Structure formats: structure tokens, C-alpha cells
Amino acid sequence: MLITLTEAANRIKAANKILITSHVQPDGDAIGSTLATLLMLRALGKHAQVFIDDSVRKNLQALPHFEEIRRPVDGEKFDADLLLILDTSPDRIGNVRKLTDAPVLNVDHHVTNKNDSGDLYVEHEAAATCEIVYKLARELDAPISPDVATCLYTGLATDTGFFQFSNTRAETLAVASELIKCGVKPNFISEQMEKKSLAEVKGLAAALNSLEMFYDDKVAGMTIDYATAKTFDSTEGFIDEIRVIDTVDVAFLITERAPNLCRVSMRSKGVDVSQIANKLGGGGHIRAAGCTLKMPLTEAEKILVAAIGEAI
Numbered sequence: 624m625l626i627t628l629t630e631a632a633n634r635i636k637a638a639n640k641i642l643i644t645s646h647v648q649p650d651g652d653a654i655g656s657t658l659a660t661l662l663m664l665r666a667l668g669k670h671a672q673v674f675i676d677d678s679v680r681k682n683l684q685a686l687p688h689f690e691e692i693r694r695p696v697d698g699e700k701f702d703a704d705l706l707l708i709l710d711t712s713p714d715r716i717g718n719v720r721k722l723t724d725a726p727v728l729n730v731d732h733h734v735t736n737k738n739d740s741g742d743l744y745v746e747h748e749a750a751a752t753c754e755i756v757y758k759l760a761r762e763l764d765a766p767i768s769p770d771v772a773t774c775l776y777t778g779l780a781t782d783t784g785f786f787q788f789s790n791t792r793a794e795t796l797a798v799a800s801e802l803i804k805c806g807v808k809p810n811f812i813s814e815q816m817e818k819k820s821l822a823e824v825k826g827l828a829a830a831l832n833s834l835e836m837f838y839d840d841k842v843a844g845m846t847i848d849y850a851t852a853k854t855f856d857s858t859e860g861f862i863d864e865i866r867v868i869d870t871v872d873v874a875f876l877i878t879e880r881a882p883n884l885c886r887v888s889m890r891s892k893g894v895d896v897s898q899i900a901n902k903l904g905g906g907g908h909i910r911a912a913g914c915t916l917k918m919p920l921t922e923a924e925k926i927l928v929a930a931i932g933e934a935i
């Protein structure tokens with residue numbers, strides 16, 4: 624059921640033991656929004672815990688209180704009266720779903736979130752879930768400590784490509800401004816987020832070597848095979864290197880994460896790539912979306928290129 628922000632805040636006010644989670648393959652908005660919410664809810668006297676069912680990229684481990692995040696273990700249960708799912712629909716939270724049967728409160732900004740198994744507050748215009756969590760904090764009268772602000776700013780910055788993408792609105796910058804007043808050091812976050820390991824930079828070089836162009840150079844794609852992909856754990860930012868090609872509308876990156884398991888990232892300047900991802904079992908936003916294809920890399924590329932061809 625779709626609810627309002629005030630109703631979402633009321634659900635939180637009424638709960639005492641809150642399990643907070645977000646999607647697998649967590650990004651800055653997933654980690655930023657869950658950690659910020661954790662700190663806020665604890666400051667309000669709630670018993671709260673974050674569980675994420677995946678490893679977290681090293682850059683994001685620099686966020687305050689990162690060590691509080693737990694990964695569910697097999698058969699584990701968590702005593703909660705609310706399951707708060709941020710930045711995704713409930714189908715992408717992995718085994719966190721098995722930790723509790725508590726009612727779901729889902730807060731998200733993805734157009735592809737069609738969750739109908741609980742209360743959903745979705746704001747498509749919000750640049751990041753962190754932007755919504757900021758508004759929730761105001762509804763809840765929760766204090767925004769420098770640590771909370773740092774987490775929220777990270778989600779805003781990473782989901783907007785550091786305030787460059789089309790989802791950057793006046794309101795986004797107004798929230799960022801408030802967060803800086805609350806103690807954020809923007810340069811600290813930028814420096815943490817841009818760090819790459821040597822293996823990652825070498826992986827980027829290999830990815831760039833695989834560049835192929837399709838459909839009169841309107842589509843650019845890169846692939847990373849398993850042998851290369853297993854030498855590093857993040858491809859964050861790789862796709863942006865080819866999105867910039869002047870003729871390109873859609874850029875894609877396919878990473879073979881395990882044999883017959885391909886992760887697809889897409890970026891666009893016009894075409895709605897969330898529709899393409901949706902057709903292939905994934906989702907996302909108009910200009911940034913992704914999916915997982917359980918097949919060999921060459922087959923995944925054929926299917927993806929055909930699906931993009933239909934859309935452009």
C-alpha cells in the first residue's frame with residue numbers, strides 16, 4: 624500500500640525494535656541511508672540494527688559506524704516489530720527476509736519499485752533514498768549528528784554522480800547544504816569514494832580494452848570476464864568512462880561475477896534503461912539501471928545488445 628511520508632514516520636514512531644536493511648550489492652545510498660537511519664533511531668531510544676546480506680565495497684567501509692552492519696547467518700532470527708527496507712523493493716534484500724516476519728515499511732526512490740507486500744513510501748523525484756531519510760529525520764524530530772549527516776551526504780553524492788546527474792534538483796542541493804551545516808566534510812567523502820585499488824585500475828584498463836560500439840556508435844559496451852573480474856571486487860565508475868563518448872546514448876558494462884553469472888550495468892543520456900533492465904529481470908532508474916543474467920558472458924552480451932537495440 625502506498626503511504627505518505629508522515630504515515631511512514633508514524634510507523635517508525637510506533638515501533639520499538641527495528642530491523643533496517645537495503646539491497647545486495649550495496650552502494651553509497653544503501654549504506655548511507657541504513658547507517659544514518661540506525662544512528663537516528665538509536666538516538667530516539669529505539670532498538671535498531673542494520674543487516675545487509677552482502678559484502679560492502681571498501682570505500683563505503685570508511686563511513687561512520689560501518690562496523691555496526693551485520694550480515695545474516697543461516698537460520699538466524701532477529702526479534703523486530705518493523706522491517707524497514709531502504710533503497711530497494713523487498714526482493715533484493717537476500718536472506719535478511721528470513722530474519723523476521725515483522726511488517727514491512729519500504730522507503731525508496733526507484734521508479735521500478737512496484738512492491739505491494741507492505742507499506743511503501745516511494746518518491747521518484749528524490750535523487751537518493753538519503754534525501755528521503757533526511758526528510759524523515761525532520762518528521763521524526765531526530766537529531767542530525769555529524770555522523771548521520773556524513774552518511775546521508777554520501778548517498779546523495781554517490782547517487783547523483785557528485786551532483787552532476789539529471790536527478791540533482793534544487794532540493795537535493797538544499798539538503799546537501801543543510802548536511803554541511805550539520806558537520807559534513809565534503810572533501811572527506813569525495814576522497815574516500817574515489818579511492819581504487821591497483822587491481823581495480825588494472826581491471827578498468829582491461830575493461831576499456833574490450834570496448835565495442837553498436838548501432839551507429841549510439842551504444843558502447845564493455846565486458847569483463849570471470850578470470851579478470853575475480854581479481855577485484857568493484858567496478859564502480861567504470862561505465863562512466865565510456866558513457867562520456869560523444870555519440871553514445873546507452874553505455875553498458877557486463878561483469879562475469881561467477882561462471883554463468885553476469886552483472887549488467889547500464890547508463891543512458893535519453894533512453895529509459897530501467898525499462899530494458901526490467902524486461903531482463905532487473906530494474907533501476909531511467910538513466911541508470913542494471914540486472915543479473917544467469918548465462919555465459921557472450922550470450923549475455925547478445926541478449927543485452929538486442930534488448931538495447933529494440934529500445935533505441
Ligand code: 5GP
Nearest residue numbers: 887888889905906907908911912913914915
Ligand atoms: P549499478 O549499475 O550502479 O549497479 O545500478 C544502477 C541502478 O540500477 C541502481 O539504482 C540500482 O539500484 C539499479 N539496479 C542495478 N541492478 C539491479 C537489479 O538487478 N535489480 C533492480 N531492481 N535494480 C537494479
Ligand code: MN
Nearest residue numbers: 652710751752
Ligand atoms: Mn539509491
